[in-house]
Amino acid sequence: MRFAFDADQLALRDAVRDLLAKECPPEVVRAAWPDGTDALGARKGEGARADAARLDRVWIALAEMGVLGVATSEAHGGLGMTPLDWVLVAEETGYAAVPQPFVETALVVAPLAAAADDPHGVVADLVAGNRLASALPLGTSHVPWGDRVTYLVRLDHRPGPAGAAPARGGSADTALGSAGDGSAGAGPDASSAGTAAVVGRAGVGSAGVGSVGAGPDVGSAGLGGTWVASRVDAGVTIGPEGRRDLADVLDPGRHVVTLGAWRSADQLGGPGDAAAAFDRGALAVAAQLVGLGRRMLDLTVGYVVERRQFGVPIGSFQAVKHHLADAALRLEFAAPAVYGAAWSLACGQPSAARDVSVAKALASDAARLTGRIALQGHGAIGYTTEYDLHLYLKRAEVLARSWGDAAWHRDRVASHLGI
């Protein structure tokens, strides 16, 4: 029994932490916001807004360190590391609110494609940082960094007894058609989607186009059912010019694009590969939420020690102390759940999926609570776009509800507990 990371794991974390402290300060996160943010109050003054080129430098630096291949097998040019090796890296990318699809590209899609023998020849480019990937878990149609990703994968959960899954390599069209996951439901089809940007390499065809149907399949993700990963062969987006403006989305730095219609082509890997990909994503986002929580707590502690009212630092008031202690308490206990789930996933424990859900549920709630407390601790300054807090607060809120929100994951834990 030993619940601690080894020296190599901590060294990798420290290296990523140092890199992101240098390359991904708040002004770089802010630079990821679409044009026009300034007019709505991005911080003015010297050094307030980074050159957009610095955004690319973050990704290049991560690629050069090898971090983008951390979860991908060595046979496909990655480092072949386990969740235990990269969970702290994910936490640091949360702390820095890295403005790229790190979880999706490096921890979900690249290793998934590699496990499926890279049928589309993308893994090398993903690991090298030459292209971005994204993933759509649980029926969501909102694509983070959808204006930049060129490889998109759906991760769907099909209710029903395990083992009823289509065979690996089977026709995705058949799988989708028979599972009735909403892909054949009503919604805008390709021809009516208007001035949509194209996601993926191919053009939009007319056959087998899916669309937004049923919502996330809450309640069906327990012991039964099967995971299916399928590449979105072509998709169309809705919204002006395929891109949302500031008023339309919670966290403009994520460049979310809504997929209005798509065509799912090849299935990527077998059900086990798809299930593992989902658990990696949920775990990694849970780690990012712990990192975001730490960031917001650090910002707030720094602020309440400096800010004086009634002649004293507001951090000396018991009401403020107790709020911050509550946030720290929730993070203190969410973090071991995340690390423990990383171990379970790394070792292939039978409880791994349940443990990932415990981690994601606790981390989601901890980060959301910390965000509210951080905002309250800052008072009005926190409620401005000039101050940095909102960058992290919005990212946390979005991630808390991505890859299954806390309620979805509690539901999955319940199924594992047999209730």
Added chain:
Amino acid sequence: MDLTWSEGEEAFRAEARAWLEANLAAWRDSHDGRILSGDTAEGFAQHRDWERMLAADRWAVVSWPEEHGGRAASRWEWLIFEEEYYRAGAPPRITQNGIFLLAPTVFEFGNAEQRAHVLGRMARAEDLWCQGWSEPNAGSDLASLTCRARRDDDRGGWVLDGQKTWTTRGAFCTHLFGLFRTDPDSERHRGLTYLLVPLDLDGVTVRGFGRLDGDEGFAEVFFDGAFLPDDALPGGPVLGGVGEGWSVAMATTSSERGLTLRSPGRFTATADRLVDLYREHGRDDPRLRDRVVQGWMEAEAYRLQTLRTVTDDAEGRPAGARSSFTKLWWSELDVALHETALDVLGPAAELDGPWTKGWQFALSGPIYAGTNEIQRNIAAERVLGLPRK
């Protein structure tokens, strides 16, 4: 990271499980299956029997050295024992304030004679210890305590005056460990001395009174010129140095707040029972199920956080003030688990039963061992670094 137990640890678990299963049944049978609360006079005697059974087979204090009745169990084995203990449904320990709060202090500050005398008798439940800290006007503000111990060199001992209160199981215990002001001119944390006091001294009056749960689990202890001789027990009644009581006492507060007093096994067992309760009652209520799961997850998080804490401690990274987080977590978790159970039971929760009883006890968690307001202050000031004033 390796979250598996070794073969030796699994063997230890199996041995503990088998012993508990056999002996719990035997103990219950010896009382005709009618086990009362350990916080009543009759129940206390039953539970003293249980403690003596534990001690006879060296299960009372597994982590202590063998010379004092333990098994020199590692911290990991101690956690395993606690898991098995509460999983088996074994009762709360009437010896806990001795073995978990006083004993670590005796190991650290006691002289050889005190260790030899106090620890073994404590482990065998021959002496039963209660904690004499709180006073009517010194609760959270413990340093304002006014119980006095005046030195009497002519008779060779200490003369005690004052009153302690909210003393858990004081009406049934034989001894009290407590803080007394030995320097009459001192203030606050200075001039205090940690004393070991037999409760059968002349001039000591113990009056039990009812707790919220109806048991006579509290007592107030009056000292009216009670004479505590230097030979009241081998090695003398002063633990640590005269006037050093505050720092000696603080050594036990970290045990109390940390995992020692309330290990995760206690709460994972309760959470598992809550899951069973929900299943057995066949309630199909998504909101209730959500709360059951939340409680189960928080107990699991406590288990994992403890594995981390114990590892860190073993590798030279002590928890320090972070032990306040631990106390906040288990005390608030315990209330939530029991509230949820009462909601699963529905109207039947009005009747007396283990969950109803447990709920009433859980309510005390955020109060004892340093109120949760004090713990939040400590966490904010000493972990987060916020200014005291």
